[in-house]
Amino acid sequence: xxxxxxxxxxxxxxxxxxxxxxxxxxxxxxxxxxxxxxxxxxxxxxxxxxxxxxxxxxxxxxxxxxxxxxxxxxxxxxxxxxxxxxxxxxxxxxxxxxxxxxxxxxxxxxxxxxxxxxxxxxxxxxxxxxxxxxxxxxxxxxxxxxxxxxxxxxxxxxxxxxxxxxxxxxxxxxxxxxxxxxxxxxxxxxxxxxxxxxxxxxxxxxxxxxxxxxxxxxxxxxxxxxxxxxxxxxxxxxxxxxxxxxxxxxxxxxxxxxxxxxxxxxxxxxxxxxxxxxxxxxxxxxxxxxxxxxxxxxxxxxxxxxxxxxxxxxxxxxxxxxxxxxxxxxxxxxxxxxxxxxxxxxxxxxxxxxxxxxxxxxxxxxxxxxxxxxxxxxxxxxx
Numbered sequence: 001x002x003x004x005x006x007x008x009x010x011x012x013x014x015x016x017x018x019x020x021x022x023x024x025x026x027x028x029x030x031x032x033x034x035x036x037x038x039x040x041x042x043x044x045x046x047x048x049x050x051x052x053x054x055x056x057x058x059x060x061x062x063x064x065x066x067x068x069x070x071x072x073x074x075x076x077x078x079x080x081x082x083x084x085x086x087x088x089x090x091x092x093x094x095x096x097x098x099x100x101x102x103x104x105x106x107x108x109x110x111x112x113x114x115x116x117x118x119x120x121x122x123x124x125x126x127x128x129x130x131x132x133x134x135x136x137x138x139x140x141x142x143x144x145x146x147x148x149x150x151x152x153x154x155x156x157x158x159x160x161x162x163x164x165x166x167x168x169x170x171x172x173x174x175x176x177x178x179x180x181x182x183x184x185x186x187x188x189x190x191x192x193x194x195x196x197x198x199x200x201x202x203x204x205x206x207x208x209x210x211x212x213x214x215x216x217x218x219x220x221x222x223x224x225x226x227x228x229x230x231x232x233x234x235x236x237x238x239x240x241x242x243x244x245x246x247x248x249x250x251x252x253x254x255x256x257x258x259x260x261x262x263x264x265x266x267x268x269x270x271x272x273x274x275x276x277x278x279x280x281x282x283x284x285x286x287x288x289x290x291x292x293x294x295x296x297x298x299x300x301x302x303x304x305x306x307x308x309x310x311x312x313x314x315x316x317x318x319x320x321x322x323x324x325x326x327x328x329x330x331x332x333x334x335x336x337x338x339x340x341x342x343x344x345x346x347x348x349x350x351x352x353x354x355x356x357x358x359x360x361x362x363x364x365x366x367x368x369x370x371x372x373x374x375x376x377x378x379x380x381x382x383x
């Protein structure tokens with residue numbers, strides 16, 4: 001049954017304000033007003049005068065719509081609050097009374113916004129916090145800021161999330177930044193889909209009895225899959241995001257191994273800073289040197305010594321010169337680069353040349369992985 005043009009379904013959706021959490025209640029009410037086509041009246045009010053018969057008829061329709069909006073507000077407040085707006089004759093009057101009392105004056109709003117802004121700037125992910133929980137905290141704070149009139153874009157929110165993730169997600173940050181297009185906030189359905197896909201992959205791994213399982217899989221896999229899910233919805237190729245961490249370019253002109261991903265380093269001495277000049281004569285800053293443990297796609301685990309940490313790089317670089325000094329032979333033939341151990345003659349990796357004449361070697365970081373089951377094929381690594 002409809003009352004004053006208000007359907008029973010609309011009545012059941014009206015949130016009740018009891019004097020607490022005004023910012024959230026006001027957001028819900030704005031959505032309700034917009035769905036009924038009356039938000040402009042609530043926000044801006046109307047001029048109660050008419051000079052012609054046509055304007056009189058138009059004003060009657062406006063007043064009827066405004067009465068509908070006022071009815072929404074009256075039904076949306078608890079009896080203890082209603083007395084404050086009982087004398088209001090328009091929806092705009094009632095709305096402004098509640099806003100002034102519970103949101104505060106312009107000065108109060110400014111102070112609250114300053115508090116929220118400081119909280120936003122200092123916000124960071126806790127070491128024991130899940131990505132879902134952290135994203136919920138960020139979203140809640142952003143919604144509070146918006147309820148006080150803050151115009152905060154999704155680009156700013158996502159940039160904040162990227163800056164404030166814990167170090168174990170550094171490779172994910174780099175992957176997002178490299179995509180240049182992933183400026184959207186993760187939604188609940190993204191997280192749900194990512195978790196479901198990870199569970200499916202883990203079930204398949206158990207059924208196939210694959211022998212390697214990373215100790216941080218549960219958290220790391222969900223966030224990686226979350227990026228993939230979101231990128232899939234935005235039509236970003238899965239390869240761009242997934243290969244970022246595992247890709248290393250073999251470079252004959254590079255004097256040292258270099259990596260821009262801090263989390264790849266097993267050990268890192270940040271006191272060893274220097275400048276290095278690339279082949280295009282561009283000078284970049286080295287922020288330290290350390291050890292990286294990798295595993296090639298053939299399953300070979302290797303230690304890379306004296307790797308430069310260069311955050312400004314766009315790709316990891318493997319120095320052919322440094323590989324040769326470390327006891328490896330490098331040969332180029334028929335579009336392939338083959339790396340062998342000089343001591344044993346074992347082939348470490350065979351890398352095909354790409355269309356742009358590069359040799360990308362795919363590896364995995366293995367320092368945090370442990371064998372937990374037997375496998376007949378030790379060249380496969382799940383990470």
